[in-house]
Amino acid sequence: MSINPAPASAPLRIGLIGFGCVGQGLYDILQQQPEAGFEIARIAVKNPTKARTLPLNRFDFRADDLLQDASLDVLVEVIDDADEAFRLVREALCQGRRVVTANKAMLARHLPELVQLQQQTGGTLLYEAAVCGSIPVIRTLDAYFGAEPLRSVTGILNGSSNYVLTRMGEAGADYAPALAEAQQKGFAETDPTLDMGAFDPRSKAVLLAAHAYGAFLNPDEVLNLGIEGISAVDIAFAASQGQKIKVIAGLQRLPDGRVTVLVTPQLVGPESPLYSVDDEFNGVVIEADFAGEQFLRGRGAGGHPTGSAVLADLAALRQGFAYQYPKAAEAPEYASDLEVEIYLRTDEDRIIDLLDFSEISEEADEDEYVVGYVALAHLIRHRDTLRKYGAFIVRTGRLRPVSTNELVAEVSA
Numbered sequence: 001m002s003i004n005p006a007p008a009s010a011p012l013r014i015g016l017i018g019f020g021c022v023g024q025g026l027y028d029i030l031q032q033q034p035e036a037g038f039e040i041a042r043i044a045v046k047n048p049t050k051a052r053t054l055p056l057n058r059f060d061f062r063a064d065d066l067l068q069d070a071s072l073d074v075l076v077e078v079i080d081d082a083d084e085a086f087r088l089v090r091e092a093l094c095q096g097r098r099v100v101t102a103n104k105a106m107l108a109r110h111l112p113e114l115v116q117l118q119q120q121t122g123g124t125l126l127y128e129a130a131v132c133g134s135i136p137v138i139r140t141l142d143a144y145f146g147a148e149p150l151r152s153v154t155g156i157l158n159g160s161s162n163y164v165l166t167r168m169g170e171a172g173a174d175y176a177p178a179l180a181e182a183q184q185k186g187f188a189e190t191d192p193t194l195d196m197g198a199f200d201p202r203s204k205a206v207l208l209a210a211h212a213y214g215a216f217l218n219p220d221e222v223l224n225l226g227i228e229g230i231s232a233v234d235i236a237f238a239a240s241q242g243q244k245i246k247v248i249a250g251l252q253r254l255p256d257g258r259v260t261v262l263v264t265p266q267l268v269g270p271e272s273p274l275y276s277v278d279d280e281f282n283g284v285v286i287e288a289d290f291a292g293e294q295f296l297r298g299r300g301a302g303g304h305p306t307g308s309a310v311l312a313d314l315a316a317l318r319q320g321f322a323y324q325y326p327k328a329a330e331a332p333e334y335a336s337d338l339e340v341e342i343y344l345r346t347d348e349d350r351i352i353d354l355l356d357f358s359e360i361s362e363e364a365d366e367d368e369y370v371v372g373y374v375a376l377a378h379l380i381r382h383r384d385t386l387r388k389y390g391a392f393i394v395r396t397g398r399l400r401p402v403s404t405n406e407l408v409a410e411v412s413a
């Protein structure tokens with residue numbers, strides 16, 4: 001038997017919208033891979049006066065001009081403005097075009113509409129780069145695990161906050177300079193609050209929930225707590241227990257079939273594969289009913305790793321690949337009637353009152369921390385107040401149904 005290579009065909013003509021960290025990363029990758037069969041035909045940028053690595057005549061200054069150009073085979077949207085990204089992607093899909101985006105904030109807000117639009121117009125939208133940079137997690141969940149029920153998907157989904165936590169834990173760095181380094185390396189969002197406040201990994205968790213469980217969630221329903229209030233005391237507390245603090249997105253099927261999603265700092269021990277996922281790396285542990293545990297690890301941010309995921313989407317589009325959302329027809333109910341065990345450090349007594357602990361197992365006046373169970377609904381309702389008063393919260397990983405002492409799940413991260 002002889003295996004014939006795929007027939008040569010004309011390169012796919014790409015319209016690239018956005019030439020920042022990711023746009024340049026993709027451009028660079030395609031320059032180094034002329035044989036890959038993709039040509040960046042037009043590049044739209046916003047600011048005509050900004051100094052760039054390519055001559056001025058290489059750029060367009062109106063993304064809409066690319067939308068009107070029928071000679072472009074695929075549009076790649078990698079700008080940092082979620083509202084404008086939605087307008088552009090929506091318009092392209094209305095035209096029935098093929099689109100790749102990395103904009104998780106936009107996707108998490110508009111996914112149901114964008115999926116419906118593809119069904120109506122025949123357009124295709126891929127977004128592997130939107131979750132975990134270079135790690136092929138969306139396609140793994142959608143295509144490979146499309147038929148298998150999943151117990152949980154647990155991951156470090158944000159490179160910038162993981163970088164800051166690593167620098168603070170290993171090098172004893174302060175929070176602000178560690179964040180400045182993450183920004184300088186191109187890992188952070190234009191507004192780093194999205195990273196440090198865990199809004200970015202929450203968007204990514206919402207996307208994973210659609211592919212892992214068929215659950216299309218409103219991001220506001222999902223608890224996100226960040227690391228803006230972290231201090232050396234917290235890292236020492238974790239270390240005293242042989243653990244590290246990581247920002248963990250936990251997607252979990254409960255015994256009654258419902259799913260819950262939490263995105264918060266969490267204590268992670270050396271028994272977890274996520275314990276040694278450091279710097280800007282991301283990691284995802286998938287617990288499947290029949291396959292058991294699988295672990296994916298890779299660079300979660302940066303121009304080349306993210307550009308690599310865009311390249312993979314371009315290649316997938318050429319092969320006619322589209323997401324199936326295979327579990328959407330039997331989407332589970334979303335559960336928030338749970339109690340979560342947390343470590344809370346605050347110098348404000350009113351925060352402890354506000355959270356109304358149902359059980360306290362440990363209290364240290366000197367270090368101003370409390371460990372105990374709190375209703376998830378209270379954490380969601382008061383998350384802005386917690387952020388405002390600099391309270392720092394870490395989950396232990398234990399969950400239980402509201403108002404009972406029966407432990408339903410112990411997430412060992």
Ligand SMILES: NC(=O)C1=CN([C@@H]2O[C@H](COP(=O)(O)OP(=O)(O)OC[C@H]3O[C@@H](n4cnc5c(N)ncnc54)[C@H](O)[C@@H]3O)[C@@H](O)[C@H]2O)C=CC1
Nearest residue numbers: 018020021022044045046078079080102103186301302306
């Ligand atoms: N940097 C990273 O590691 C990753 C970024 N992403 C996502 O990729 C997207 C791009 O991120 P970065 O490249 O890091 O941001 P960036 O800030 O480096 O670049 C974005 C560029 O888009 C330009 N822009 C804004 N509005 C525009 C418009 N209407 N038309 C043309 N250009 C416009 C900005 O001027 C800027 O140069 C964002 O959605 C981000 O969340 C996703 C995964 C990883």
Ligand SMILES: N[C@@H](CC=O)C(=O)O
Nearest residue numbers: 158159160187188189
């Ligand atoms: N700001 C994001 C970039 C990739 O998604 C991160 O730090 O993970």
